Amino acid sequence: MDLKINDQFYSSQAEPSDMLLWVIRDELGLTGTKFGCGAGICGACTIHVDGVAMRSCVTPAAAAEGKAITTVEGLATTQDDSERLHPVQEAFIEAQVPQCAWCMNGQMMTALAFLQANPKPSDDEITAAMGNNYCRCGCYVRIKVAVARAAELMEQANG
Numbered sequence: 372m373d374l375k376i377n378d379q380f381y382s383s384q385a386e387p388s389d390m391l392l393w394v395i396r397d398e399l400g401l402t403g404t405k406f407g408c409g410a411g412i413c414g415a416c417t418i419h420v421d422g423v424a425m426r427s428c429v430t431p432a433a434a435a436e437g438k439a440i441t442t443v444e445g446l447a448t449t450q451d452d453s454e455r456l457h458p459v460q461e462a463f464i465e466a467q468v469p470q471c472a473w474c475m476n477g478q479m480m481t482a483l484a485f486l487q488a489n490p491k492p493s494d495d496e497i498t499a500a501m502g503n504n505y506c507r508c509g510c511y512v513r514i515k516v517a518v519a520r521a522a523e524l525m526e527q528a529n530g
């Protein structure tokens with residue numbers, strides 16, 4: 372099947388029932404999407420399908436056929452031959468969020484989908500939106516700081 376990931380088309384040998392996480396990581400080599408629980412619980416494997424945050428470990432490839440998949444590799448852009456990080460990435464770096472960093476790409480993908488739907492969230496809304504993404508290092512306070520900062524940076528970027 373053909374999969375559109377980060378605005379590029381990939382020809383995949385995956386069966387329709389294969390989970391997207393393994394197609395993306397093992398077959399296509401986009402290893403920014405992480406394996407945590409494999410059961411749809413932790414959020415480490417979060418990607419976007421048509422802009423909606425999905426847990427790729429429990430999402431079959433067939434569910435994304437003909438749709439636009441975005442992984443963390445698709446967040447940064449290139450301008451004038453240099454890479455420009457997405458405001459969400461900038462905010463997570465600025466807040467020095469990660470410890471081991473394993474959960475971070477899923478955290479950022481969840482945050483981005485949330486902020487695209489709710490550009491000016493309250494603290495309580497951030498807490499609720501991020502509450503189902505686990506961080507075994509316990510970086511929850513800094514994650515919330517980073518999401519609030521990302522909202523500011525995205526607003527600035529959007530003029």
Ligand code: FES
Pocket residue numbers: 405406407408409410411412413414415416417426427428429
């Ligand atoms: S690895 Fe997919 S939700 Fe944990």
Ligand code: FES
Pocket residue numbers: 468469470471472473474475505506507508509510
């Ligand atoms: S930074 Fe280690 S699991 Fe979140």
